Amino acid sequence: xxxxxxxxxxxxxxxxxxxxxxxxxxxxxxxxxxxxxxxxxxxxxxxxxxxxxxxxxxxxxxxxxxxxxxxxxxxxxxxxxxxxxxxxxxxxxxxxxxxxxxxxxxxxxxxxxxxxxxxxxxxxxxxxxxxxxxxxxxxxxxxxxxxxxxxxxxxxxxxxxxxxxxxxxxxxxxxxxxxxxxxxxxxxxxxxxxxxx
Numbered sequence: 001x002x003x004x005x006x007x008x009x010x011x012x013x014x015x016x017x018x019x020x021x022x023x024x025x026x027x028x029x030x031x032x033x034x035x036x037x038x039x040x041x042x043x044x045x046x047x048x049x050x051x052x053x054x055x056x057x058x059x060x061x062x063x064x065x066x067x068x069x070x071x072x073x074x075x076x077x078x079x080x081x082x083x084x085x086x087x088x089x090x091x092x093x094x095x096x097x098x099x100x101x102x103x104x105x106x107x108x109x110x111x112x113x114x115x116x117x118x119x120x121x122x123x124x125x126x127x128x129x130x131x132x133x134x135x136x137x138x139x140x141x142x143x144x145x146x147x148x149x150x151x152x153x154x155x156x157x158x159x160x161x162x163x164x165x166x167x168x169x170x171x172x173x174x175x176x177x178x179x180x181x182x183x184x185x186x187x188x189x190x191x192x193x194x195x196x197x
Contacts, residue, residue: 007055007067008184009093010035011084013102013125015158016074024144025077025157027173028101028125031142032070034177043072046090050074051083059185066184069093078124081132088133098137099180100129103157107143109165110172112179112195114140116188122153138183142176 012032013025020026036043036054043052052072059065069091073083088098096116102125107113117135120126129137147156161169175195182191 006093006097007069007091008097008099009069009071009084009087009091010099010101010180010184011071011073011080011087011129013077013080013100014072015077016072020158022160023158024103024161027103027142027144027176029072030169030173031101031140031176031180032072034173035070035180038177039070043070045074046071046083046087051087053087058181064185068184077128079128080125081128081130084129085132095133095136096138098133099140099183100126100137101140101176101180102126102142103144104141105144105146105153105157107141107145109143109145110168110175111143111197112140112176113143114138114179114183114188114192114196138188140176140180140183142172 012028014029015026039054039056039058041054041056043054046053051074054070056068057065058068069087071087073080075083102123106121116138120130147153179191179195182194
């Protein structure tokens with residue numbers, strides 16, 4: 001079980017670069033950016049590993065707040081495991097205090113699912129993380145739905161959210177950030193009961 005003094009490591013998964021910023025695949029970065037804004041902090045380059053990080057606390061002030069390291073791996077999605085593992089080792093974070101925030105094809109747009117462990121469901125970011133550290137980390141899965149018609153999955157995830165989706169995107173990203181905070185401060189079961197829709 002976790003060392004209570006260890007921080008949580010929250011990794012928003014995505015691809016670096018402005019051309020990917022609004023892609024469906026980058027919703028993990030969007031949630032991480034919002035959490036950083038809530039903490040009143042800006043991402044900076046990590047001393048260890050290919051990532052941008054913010055260190056701080058989330059949750060209510062006082063003993064209920066939790067020390068966190070927010071991270072955006074600056075490798076590409078399919079090699080996220082390397083930077084996340086480097087940060088885990090540098091900050092001495094137990095695997096069960098790591099949270100991956102990522103897009104999920106098999107869930108309807110905007111729906112959240114929180115869980116601990118499991119498979120990668122073909123998600124290259126999770127595949128890389130699991131290969132590097134095993135599957136026993138938390139996931140905040142942000143539904144993006146399936147591609148329409150015959151569109152290839154790779155094309156779909158690397159496209160920007162549609163104009164219809166963008167109307168609700170801020171609300172769903174806000175809710176996902178709330179879910180991450182609940183997971184870290186209240187535990188998985190309580191967060192699941194509030195946010196798994």
